[in-house]
Amino acid sequence: MLDILAITGPIYLCIAAGYASVRWNLFTKADMRVFGKFVIQIALPALLFNALASRPLGEVVHPGYLLAFTAGSLALIGAALWFSRSVLRKSLTESAYVAMGMTCSNSGYVGYPVMLLLFGPLGGVILALNLIVENLIKLPLLFTLADAGAHEGERPSLLQALKQTGERLVRNPMIVAIFAGFVVALLGWQLPAVITRTVTLFSAASSGMALFIIGGTLVGLQVKGMRRQVSLIAVGKLLLHPLAVFAAVSLLPLLGLPSVDGDLRTAAVLSAAMPMLGIYSILAQRHGFEGFTAAALLATTAASFFTLSAILWLMRHSAGWLA
Known part of the structure; x- marks a missing residue:
């Protein structure tokens, strides 16, 4: 168990350091937004570009991983939407944020450091694959549903939501970095050393x-007064999502579809076991649902220390999953 804690411990010590620095007024929450802008706009795009551009195309394209991660996620999205709408009687917009x-x-802020510790340079490729699924499939779908739910009965709003989603993708520096990295890998270009070193420093x-x-x-x-909904989201993110991706990884090859091999099998399940993206509550502000989403972010991030450690331990003691 100590070897598992050696992997997860540094992750949560860094999180604790950030919490303490704001709690004790070394930095402010406004400073965190500035730091976050640097990471999202510069550091992570540099990391993604470097991870993709520095490898042959065959090493960064993994159809089986993309298919399994997408299939498991979409299955849970469907189940979450159905449960929230039919059982909890929530609106389509609120149900979209539950899903x-x-x-x-949180593939960038939490997932990548875990993958880096476990798999070394492969962690950058895993991050790129996850961001492709999340930024090109899951988030556009959920944003469209949330916007459509806010204007139910108005057909043009759905088209407008799709247009806005497309515009967000084109302006997203991480998507631009992924595309640029794929182009460099596809063409086999060797970038000048001064460029690669600069990108590496930022990444x-x-x-x-x-x-x-x-x-x-x-x-x-704060979590008070929202325990039921917060608990539902936390269980879904930390347990049901990795279970759904595990099922996809195991079952899709039986249907004759591409398989996920080696470290990527472990990475797919662990990627699903990460807490939700760090800007979850910020995204929900546009429809007035920042309350329960912020509470869910806090509870899920705290609980993920235990669930991630448990999943890593199970995989390490399951033949063929984690060496």
């Missing part, structure tokens, strides 16, 4: 700072 909390992982800043930011943003969040 987002259950299925959209190296992403891991620790990302975790530090997560800790700082958790200061002041």
Whole structure:
């Protein structure tokens, strides 16, 4: 168990350091937003570009991983939407944010540092694959549903939501970096050493700072009065999402579809087991649901220390999953 804690411990110590720095006024929550902008706009895009552009195309394209991660996530999105709408009687917009909390992982701020510790340079490729699924499939789908739910009965609003989603993707620096990295890998270009070293310097800043930011943003969040909904989202994100992806990884090859092999099998399940993306509550502000989403972010991030450690332990003691 100590070897598992050696992997997860540094992750949560960095988060704790960020929390303490804001709690004790070394930095402010406004500072965390500035740091976060640097990570999202510069450091993570540099990391993604470097991870993809520095490898042959065959090493960064993994159809089986993309298919399994997408299939498991979409299955849970469907189940979450049905449960929230039919059982909890929530609106389509609120149900979309419940599904987002259950299925959209914090692949950059928490997932990448874990993958880096476990798999070394492969962690950057895993991050890129996760962001492709989340930014091109899951988030556009959920944003469209949330916007459509806010204007139910108005057909043009759905088209407008799709247009707005497309515009967000084009302006997203991480999507631009993924595309640019794929182009460089496809064409086999060798970039000048001064460029690659500069990109590497920026990408190296992403891991620790990302975790530090997560800790700082958790200061002041409250869970009181929302325990039922928060618990539902936490269980969905930390247990049901990795279970759904595990099922997809195991079952899709039986249908003759591409399989997920080696470290990528472990990475797919662990990626699903991460807490939800750090800007979850910020995204929900546009429809007035920042309350329960912020509470869910706090509870899920705290609980993920135990669930991630448990899942890592189970995989390590399951033949063929984690060496």
